[in-house]
Amino acid sequence: xxxxxxxxxxxxxxxxxxxxxxxxxxxxxxxxxxxxxxxxxxxxxxxxxxxxxxxxxxxxxxxxxxxxxxxxxxxxxxxxxxxxxxxxxxxxxxxxxxxxxxxxxxxxxxxxxxxxxxxxxxxxxxxxxxxxxxxxxxxxxxxxxxxxxxxxxxxxxxxxxxxxxxxxxxxxxxxxxxxxxxxxxxxxxxxxxxxxxxxxxxxxxxxxxxxxxxxxxxxxxxxxxxxxxxxxxxxxxxxxxxxxxxxxxxxxxxxxxxxxxxxxxxxxxxxxxxxxxxxxxxxxxxxxxxxxxxxxxxxxxxxxxxxxxxxxxxxxxxxxxxxxxxxxxxxxxxxxxxxxxxxxxxxxxxxxxxxxxxxxxxxxxxx
Amino acid sequence: xxxxxxxxxxxxxxxxxxxxxxxxxxxxxxxxxxxxxxxxxxxxxxxxxxxxxxxxxxxxxxxxxxxxxxxxxxxxxxxxxxxxxxxxxxxxxxxxxxxxxxxxxxxxxxxxxxxxxxxxxxxxxxxxxxxxxxxxxxxxxxxxxxxxxxxxxxxxxxxxxxxxxxxxxxxxxxxxxxxxxxxxxxxxxxxxxxxxxx
Numbered sequence: 001x002x003x004x005x006x007x008x009x010x011x012x013x014x015x016x017x018x019x020x021x022x023x024x025x026x027x028x029x030x031x032x033x034x035x036x037x038x039x040x041x042x043x044x045x046x047x048x049x050x051x052x053x054x055x056x057x058x059x060x061x062x063x064x065x066x067x068x069x070x071x072x073x074x075x076x077x078x079x080x081x082x083x084x085x086x087x088x089x090x091x092x093x094x095x096x097x098x099x100x101x102x103x104x105x106x107x108x109x110x111x112x113x114x115x116x117x118x119x120x121x122x123x124x125x126x127x128x129x130x131x132x133x134x135x136x137x138x139x140x141x142x143x144x145x146x147x148x149x150x151x152x153x154x155x156x157x158x159x160x161x162x163x164x165x166x167x168x169x170x171x172x173x174x175x176x177x178x179x180x181x182x183x184x185x186x187x188x189x190x191x192x193x194x195x196x197x198x199x200x201x202x203x204x205x206x207x208x209x210x211x212x213x214x215x216x217x218x219x220x221x222x223x224x225x226x227x228x229x230x231x232x233x234x235x236x237x238x239x240x241x242x243x244x245x246x247x248x249x250x251x252x253x254x255x256x257x258x259x260x261x262x263x264x265x266x267x268x269x270x271x272x273x274x275x276x277x278x279x280x281x282x283x284x285x286x287x288x289x290x291x292x293x294x295x296x297x298x299x300x301x302x303x304x305x306x307x308x309x310x311x312x313x314x315x316x317x318x319x320x321x322x323x324x325x326x327x328x329x330x331x332x333x334x335x336x337x338x339x340x341x342x343x344x345x346x347x348x349x350x351x352x353x354x355x356x357x358x359x360x361x362x363x364x365x366x367x
Numbered sequence: 368x369x370x371x372x373x374x375x376x377x378x379x380x381x382x383x384x385x386x387x388x389x390x391x392x393x394x395x396x397x398x399x400x401x402x403x404x405x406x407x408x409x410x411x412x413x414x415x416x417x418x419x420x421x422x423x424x425x426x427x428x429x430x431x432x433x434x435x436x437x438x439x440x441x442x443x444x445x446x447x448x449x450x451x452x453x454x455x456x457x458x459x460x461x462x463x464x465x466x467x468x469x470x471x472x473x474x475x476x477x478x479x480x481x482x483x484x485x486x487x488x489x490x491x492x493x494x495x496x497x498x499x500x501x502x503x504x505x506x507x508x509x510x511x512x513x514x515x516x517x518x519x520x521x522x523x524x525x526x527x528x529x530x531x532x533x534x535x536x537x538x539x540x541x542x543x544x545x546x547x548x549x550x551x552x553x554x555x556x557x558x559x560x561x562x563x564x565x
Binding site (some may be wrong): 151241288289290294296298299300301306309310311312313314315316317334338340341349 | 448502
């Protein structure tokens with residue numbers, strides 16, 4: 001995808017890394033490249049009306065100084081979680097969804113950071129796998145950034161796929177809202193890489209998912225990677241309860257199943273639009289005309305604004321029922337919801353996060 | 368006062384202007400009211416950012432109902448959110464029959480001010496209001512005896528129904544258990560409704 005960049009900063013110590021060289025060659029005349037002693041400085045918020053937007057256009061190639069692999073930051077004891085491990089290879093995202101939690105989460109460091117020492121993450125993964133040799137893990141790179149948004153420029157996916165293709169008990173999840181799959185199509189994932197797309201109805205895409213690929217393009221990209229040997233999954237997250245949502249989410253699923261047979265889908269997840277008051281204020285400030293930020297949300301017990309419960313759960317059920325009616329058992333889970341909600345939607349109490357994580361990682365055995 | 372209210376043919380009111388241009392007069396009056404009510408600047412900015420027709424319409428209702436500061440801020444927020452979501456402007460929202468009725472009917476200004484906020488809230492959260500009303504009706508239909516209450520979560524923020532039993536004697540406990548058991552199916556239905564089932 002062709003995103004705008006105002007500037008690229010490369011940390012002095014990282015100039016000779018393969019990633020920095022690739023990025024420098026790809027940027028060429030599109031943006032000025034500046035070498036800096038410490039990438040954390042240009043990554044910080046700069047004064048201005050919308051420092052978050054400005055941050056998205058300031059790419060910083062730098063060394064990550066903290067661990068790459070962590071438990072999903074959305075996890076909490078109050079929720080039935082999916083056991084997802086997050087591998088942070090970048091922070092912030094060139095796309096700009098009005099509801100994105102990064103508007104609050106990286107507000108102080110909005111520069112689009114890409115970590116040149118990403119191979120250090122592999123050592124962390126080896127340690128994790130060594131500590132629990134019988135377990136399978138699902139590790140994703142799409143939590144603090146889109147997994148593929150700049151892949152043409154960075155080529156990171158190729159190196160990740162090469163690593164995970166050799167690891168029997170580690171599954172990589174590349175999570176994206178793009179159709180930037182070029183590098184994936186000429187790599188062999190050996191069934192150990194899963195590509196997932198966040199899907200929303202066309203109306204949500206038009207109003208709220210700025211600079212992302214249209215839903216139909218994402219579904220078509222999924223079809224192509226499926227044919228290339230990848231597993232695919234879909235995240236209906238955030239589900240937004242706008243007036244026509246019930247009908248349009250059902251239509252979205254109908255279209256998905258027309259293109260991709262349900263039995264080919266590794267799993268799906270559902271999550272409602274949820275915003276802390278701080279995130280909502282930031283989002284409303286940046287997107288004052290976005291109607292999707294104004295569904296009928298109330299302050300829930302976890303301190304987040306969520307669509308009031310019966311309506312939210314009704315929408316979850318519409319999605320879950322559509323999968324149920326497809327006639328094959330596609331595993332599904334809810335993101336940031338209590339066990340009681342999981343039980344209402346799927347008709348059974350959720351397993352422990354570790355068990356769910358294991359099950360989702362092992363889903364390849366179904367194919 | 369630069370503004371004088373007059374009744375229109377259809378019972379609605381509009382504003383007559385004396386002297387300066389309408390926009391200037393409206394803004395002067397808005398600022399004067401904001402100053403008198405110690406309205407925080409962000410809310411005043413929100414008011415002044417409305418189109419002229421909407422600024423005037425809200426000024427008129429704020430003066431007529433003698434809205435307090437908290438009511439002005441709540442109304443401004445609700446109006447802004449409704450106007451964005453429904454792609455309309457605030458003047459049109461305030462011209463709706465249910466709001467015109469509040470503006471014009473007799474009754475104390477504070478009572479009508481509260482009714483205005485409630486009406487705007489109902490329009491901002493129509494499905495929440497409708498679902499809450501339906502659930503409250505289902506609870507009323509239980510016809511619970513004294514000492515037992517079934518309470519919905521505030522603003523339907525969770526899926527947890529609270530059932531309270533107040534007893535002082537064992538016989539009352541037996542009676543309450545029996546009453547709840549007799550209503551088990553109806554209560555189960557309310558729990559299902561709370562979870563999004565029709």
